[in-house]
Every structure is written in C-alpha cells, then in structure tokens.
Amino acid sequence: MPSTRRPAAEKTPALRPAERGDRARPLRVLVFSTLYPNAIHPHHGVFVENRLRALIDRGGFEAQVIAPVPWFPSTHPRWGAYADYAAVPRREVRHGIPVFHPRYPVLPKIGMTLAPLLMAGALWPGMERLLAEGPAPDVIDAHYAYPDGVAAAVLARRLNKPLVITARGTDISVIPQYRLPRRMIVWAAGQAAAMVAVCKALKDEMVAIGIAEGAITVLRNGVDLGVFQPLDRAQARRSLDLAEEGPLIASVGHLIERKGHHLVIEALAALIKGPLPTLRLVIAGEGPERDRLEDLAKDLGVAARVRFLGRVPHEGLSAVYSAADALVLASSREGWANVLLESMACGTPVVASNIWGTPEVVTTPAAGVLLKERSAEAIAQSVAGLLAAPPPRVATRAYAERFSWDETASGLAALFSRVSGRPVPVSGQPAVSPARVGS
Template sequence: MKVLLFSTLYPSEQRPIHGIFVETRLRELMNTGRVDARVVAPVPWFPFKSDRFGEYAKFGATARHEIRYGLEVHHPRYFLPPRIGMTLAPFSMALGALGTVHRLRREGFDFELIDAHYYYPDGVAAALLARWFSTPLVVTARGTDLNLMPQYAIPRRLILNTAKLAGASIGVCQALMDQLQELGADPGKLHTLRNGVDLKKFTPEPRDEARRRLGLDSGNRYLLSVGHLIERKGHFVAIEALALMAPDVCLLVVGEGPERAMLEAQAKRLGLGARVHFAGMVAQQDLKWWYSAADALTLCSSREGWANVLLESMACGTPVVATNIWGTPEVVSNPAAGVLMESRTPKALMQAWTKLASAYPAREATRLHAENFSWESTTEGQWALFQELVRAHRASAVRSFPTP
C-alpha cells in the first residue's frame, strides 16, 4: 500500500527530535513490509538562517528534501502570518504542499491514502488535499489539537468538518476520542491506537553505572523532568516542589526551550542551584541513561495527549509521578507504573513523591508494565484500518463508474 504521511510534526536534520513519535509509528508500520511511504512535512516560510533568530532560523535552514532512515521526507514551505496565522494556517499549508504532492504523483507515487497527524491545522490541510486528490484520509489526534484548539470557534468548525470527511480518526488515548465525540464527531469513525514504546531502545541500565556515566552523586535521590522548556511542561512546578523535599533529593532537567533562563533563575532564587542540574538537549539514544539514573520521572504538564516519556521511563525500570490529565491515567494505571498527582501544584508533587518512595516498586515490575505497550498491537490496528478504508474507497470508485 502506498501511503502519504502529512504532518508538520516530523523530525528533520534541523529539529531531530521534533515529532519523533510520528516518525516512529510510521517506521514501525513500514517494518512490516506492507507499506511504501513518502512524507510531506510542511515548514513555515522564514527568510533567515542566522542563529540569532532562534527557533525561526531552523525553519529557514530546513532542507526542502531529506532522506531519513531510507525514507523520502519533503518540506514544502507555507506562509504563516502573525496574529491571523492560526485561522489561515490550514489553507496556506495545503496550498504550500500542493505542488510537492502533485510532483510525487507525476513521479509515480500514486498514494492510496493520506495519513495525517495533528488535527489542527495539519489534519484540516490534509482534508483539503484528500478532496483535491480524491484519496481516503485518516487523521490522528495527539493532544493540544483537540484539548486546546476547539476552544476557538473557527478551528472547532474546521476540525468537525475534517472529522466528517475523514474515513477515520485515531486518538493516541481514549480521552482524545471522547473529546472529539463530545464535539459532535461520528463515534463509528473514532479509534484509539496508543503510542507504543521501543522496548529495545529503552532498557533498564544499572542505576549506579548510569549515575557514574552521567557524573551524578550515587548518594542522592534524583527526580527527572524531560521535555521542551515551556510553561505547559511544568518544569517550574518540579523546581518549586524540590524546596519541599529532603535535601538529598535533586532534580535533573533534560530539554531545551525558551524558559531555560527563567527556570535557572527560579532555582537560584529558591536556593536550589546546587540541586537542579540542567542537562540541555539529549539525543534519544542516550535518554535511557538518564531514565535509568533517576529514582522517578516527574511530568507536571497541564496538557498531554499521550506522553511518550512516561513509557520510556517505565521501560527503563523507573516509575513516574505525573499530573492526572488526558491519557496519562491510561498509562499510569497501577502502582508499578507510579503515582498520579492530585493537582498540578508543588505540594501535590511532593506528596505524590512521598507516596511513591514509601512503597517503591521493583524495577522489574515497572519494566513489565511498560511491556504491555509495545508497538505491535498499534501497528496491526493501524494496518487493518488502512486496509479497510482503501478497500472501501476502491469499491466506491467501482460503483460510481458508469457502465456502458
């Protein structure tokens, strides 16, 4: 089956871990040998490549065409004007990608299905392309596209129109599909296919060895906070909670982002400079050492669809402390997995950590819980759904073709 994956959430040389979960799901499907795929991952147009423009410069520096793991990835540009960009984005994105998609067709890649990720604006743009090319469409919701964007009237209406046009909608957690149904989508088209975890890449390493490798004091206890350094991820909650904990508890922060300077200042202001370590960006293949070194992963997000870091940590034998939101209770579903916070506050994090430490699970039990979330079932479910939609589309085309 020839599949066109469409999403701005796809890694590139400039942003190698951006949307890596989308790439992983596609690679797992392609590993079955049943699918040939191309990726169209639009990038906002930006004229400059200088580092002084920060994240925007990465848009300008992104190559128009890349090969990742043997897979063609195309990055057409689209115009994203300030202020009104949220409303115009899906239309600009679809028009910006149109030439690339036409070229793929001319070169012989007659895709039979569009696999779009992130409902707004990406899924709405993909719906336009699906109509223009008369192709079945599947849209996967991943988090803020359904737990934030429908608060705005125009995006909400476009999301519902897309759900109606799409052959199927996929949620990475049940909570997202419940939300889409509440908005008015047809429940018969809604499917939950959770992200899996790479159980070979994320494996438990001896804690002492991991700490020696990272230069950490073996006598301390460590909480780990992984993610983009933005307000939504809640690193500031973890730092403030540290002040309520015993002095041998330290915090490891892995990630980069616009709030790093503010978070460093917060740690210094609270007198925690020596107990908070900012590791910066860490390559995905090296994350297992950080997970293995920690006593617990803490995730204080305000919004998440399905947080991959939770399963990655558990696969390394490290339990989690996390906010009780969206798909997280579907992951943290027994004591071996960790503890859910009662609220998104420093006090609640401290209390959840205390509860976890008082009945700390065996690493083997935590790893065993993660093994329930391999990619195999998601891949098989995705393949079955794609087959169903392509067959239905072919049958419909035959019925609509006039007989002589």
C-alpha cells in the same frame, strides 16, 4: 465549510489500470504532518516517525513523508531560532524512508485561521507532481488535526484519496476553543475516511466538539523497547556527571509553563526540608522558561540540587531515566505523554498529573503514582511515598513491555486496509517508496 461526510464511494480511490489485479503489492502510505523529525530538529515529532517505522517493520507497506516547514528567507542569525527552518533540507532519507520538506507561508499572530488554507495552497503543486510521477498513495496519513489535518483534507479531497487524521493533544484540547478552527476541524473529520485518537480521553473530547464517535479509532502511542531499556543506575549517573549516591528525580520535556517544571522545583525545596534532605533533580529539555526556572531554583535555595541538562538526544534519554529513582511529569495538558512509557521501559516509575490520557498509562503501582492534584505539595507527597516504597525495576519494565508498537501497528494496518479497500498486507520485507515530490 460543510459539515457533512462525503459518500463512501468518493473515499475509495479507483485503481489505475496497471494496478488492477496487483493487490499483492505493498500498500502505499503518504504521511502528511509538520510533526516529523528532520536533520535540524531530529527529535521533533519523533513519535510520528516511530509509528510509521513500526508499520513498515511489520511488513507489507511502503511509505513516503511530506513534512512541511514554515518558509523563512535565510539562516541569518537575525531570525533567531526561526532561521533553523531555512536550514532544513528540501529532501532527506530517514531510516530508509524518503522525506520531503516543502515550504509554506506563516503569518504570525493573524494567520491562525488562514494556516490550513495557506498550507494546502502552497503544497498543492508538489502533490500534483506526486500523482504525475507516481506511484500514487493508497491512503494519506495526516497527524495533528489543525492545521495539518484540515490542510490534508483539502488536498485529499482534490486527489480523491482516503484520508486518516490522527489527533494528538492540544489540537483537540485547546485549538477548538476558537470557533473557526473548531468548525474546520469538524469539517476535516467529515472529509476523512477515519479519525484516530491516541487515547480514550482524547476521543471523548473529539466527540464533544462534534466529531462522530463511530468515525474514531483509539490507537495509542507505543514505546521503542530496544532504545529504552534499563541501564545500570550508577553507570547512568556517572555518564551524566552526577553523584552516584542519593535519591534522584527527573523532569523531562520542553521548558514551557504547562510542563510544570516549576512545580517540581518547588516540590524539591519542600522535600529537602522534610523527608528527603539529600534529594536531587535533573531537568532535561530546553525552552523559553529556562532562565525563569533557574532563577526559581536560586530563590528557593535549591540551585545546587538542580541540574539542567539542556536538550538531550532522544536516544540519550535512557541514561536520564535510568539514573533517576522516579520521573515526575507535572503537565497541565497531555494527550499521550511518551516520556511516561519511556521512563517505565527503563525501569523507572513515574509521578504524573491525572490528566487526559495519563490515567490510561499509569494503571498499576508498578507504573507509578497519579497526582491527587497538580500542585507542588501533591508532587512532594507522591514522590516521598513512591521513593519510600518503590516498585521493583523489573516490574516497571515488564509493565512497559505491554506497550510495544506492535499492537498499534496491527491496528493501523487494519485501518488503512479498510479505508483503502485493499487487503491487509501480509508480513514481509518492509519497503519504501521511490516516488519524488516537488518542493
């Protein structure tokens, strides 16, 4: 694919005759991403939904979402977890925003390079109907650089609409290790009117793979300060059926190797033998590593001190954070870890790997501690130190309040205004789009 950027004139969509002189109407945003919640997976990509909701709450915008899901033939149990995709509704409304879930083909193992083209080809008929049935979007807002961002670049080019692509983590830290996907990501960035990184560390890596630095804006994720707020610690523990007394740490995230739950369990075993003999651990999340983690806890003799909560609803995580004295995030890769701010917003400090965007989140003792290295020994030392002299919960909450979605929504509004050629919409009543999308 060519690597040159399109001329600026091609990126600014021409207004329809009915729209000329109607520059006071809300700016129309079409969100495009496989990272978006649905009725079957309500917490999948919730940070994308939260950013969009913050933009709409700001006023002056209307939105609709195309959130493709892989095609699977039925919900029959023989398909295992993949059967869930077949159960995702074709259309739904979430928080007043219309969301459409068209299907696209997936070729396991051999389809990584073809994924963006398969996705774009499957979705083009629905996008054509979108333009025909209107109203047309002013800007396309794509999330995750590959394959979503590449597919969105193909569609935006055909639609002659300005495109903004947000990179979020492994789409830049891992996928560009493969030559063809890296070339496609750089090509898509050249087609986009702007790129967004959720942290400066991610921006630096985007520049390193060949994306123009001047095209990248850093707009961090925020935290919903209404959903995540301090709860009474004893009451939160009772709600989770945990003993109210004694120190407690939490590890939250998908149960996969790179999240580092195994390191937290190993650190727990060391701490129980040392300075914190009554320490307990709760792990919130589900995933393929659960059996291995449970076996590890048994092998280390700490099974009675580890509680696996399974999948916890997003709004239910406040109780987990509030119950804990500290959150431990031992990930090997993170773009911008939302769990850190969620925990801080509940007044609970963190112990976190010193990777990617995390040092941009944990910048003060009120927030918590960065690990010197990603190891069980370093986790044990940091947890012991933090619990020996924890910051006041009110100070941790106050620090998190600096990361509301307001700043991000304002930056996004200005960016969308610039690339679409429309003035920044004034704050007013939020709106959603009634446009219909074929599936």
